[in-house]
Amino acid sequence: MIYQIDVHAGGQGLHDFTTDVETIVSRAGIDEGLCTLFSRHTSASLIIQENADPSVCRDLENWLNRLVAEGDSLYTHIMEGPDDMPGHIKSVLTATSLSVPIVNGRLALGVWQGIYLWEHRRHGGSRQIVIHLGP
Amino acid sequence: MIYQIDVHAGGQGLHDFTTDVETIVSRAGIDEGLCTLFSRHTSASLIIQENADPSVCRDLENWLNRLVAEGDSLYTHIMEGPDDMPGHIKSVLTATSLSVPIVNGRLALGVWQGIYLWEHRRHGGSRQIVIHLGP
């Protein structure tokens, strides 16, 4: 069972789309199984992080922006803008695919866990996330 | 088929729990399939690393502690202690979910691979790891 959702991130940063995934799992009527998410992009990541305090997401964004700085003289891939090569590096340091077990018809997330698209481009547009639900 | 195990890390660092996962796979009687592990926490990771020389785990811990330092003036999320925001950053730089194929009734790990919980908090307590076994 394959689904695709388009996440409109609207700029750099972490965007919580847990509710979209929960809705798909709920409608599929799977009691036990595995939900795997896959990003079809090389400058946007999928991560699971704390959804309680927004300062966590801001600190993550600022910390990673400092580690993977724009304008680094090391970059030779610079034609697509100053945020492009940092975006590729950030995506390999995080995750392109994620798997979450389904228990009693719901994602087995911890109490404070949310599923995020981490957009690394300033104008990344809509991102295609493919979701596989398995037994 | 869903299982949950609680891993008592007992402080920061890498904790090998391969035997616990092997036991679950063995008892389930699956000959071929996929074992997926999921951490229900945002300050602890799942990684696969060398299990031969303990100096590898110590160097990993020390290297990551230097990269993601406590007391960084960039952090605004500081209410839960100096090891909290570093823990969130470390968890996004490593993995929350891991999948290992099952071949001939056993995890298809390489000879020197072990499955580790990487605890990033000083007093993280017991961590819930959800395990999904699929066909």
Add this chain to the structure above:
Amino acid sequence: MIYQIDVHAGGQGLHDFTTDVETIVSRAGIDEGLCTLFSRHTSASLIIQENADPSVCRDLENWLNRLVAEGDSLYTHIMEGPDDMPGHIKSVLTATSLSVPIVNGRLALGVWQGIYLWEHRRHGGSRQIVIHLGP
């Protein structure tokens, strides 16, 4: 359904083996499902990255080599050569397992996505990648 392929990286860097995986998926005759790749090594990673401009792969390699430098005085695990401990660190910062949905008999990769083995050793030899195809 389990397969194993050996990827001959031939030195440090990113090696595209998307075609090998596509061939396995195509021959298996699965219309919809999930393809999971697993590396049996602790100094080589699996990543998905841009396959259009080779400068992306070179910049990734150079950036990570600078972040995880050889000869760091922090390392105590040094008996297996100067590229060994950096290889372990690089592998935990990237991925050991990857899952890609299968749609209409093909990997649901984005237009510019390729599947890479990232070899972190200078003389890593052939690397065993286990592939699980699930429903």
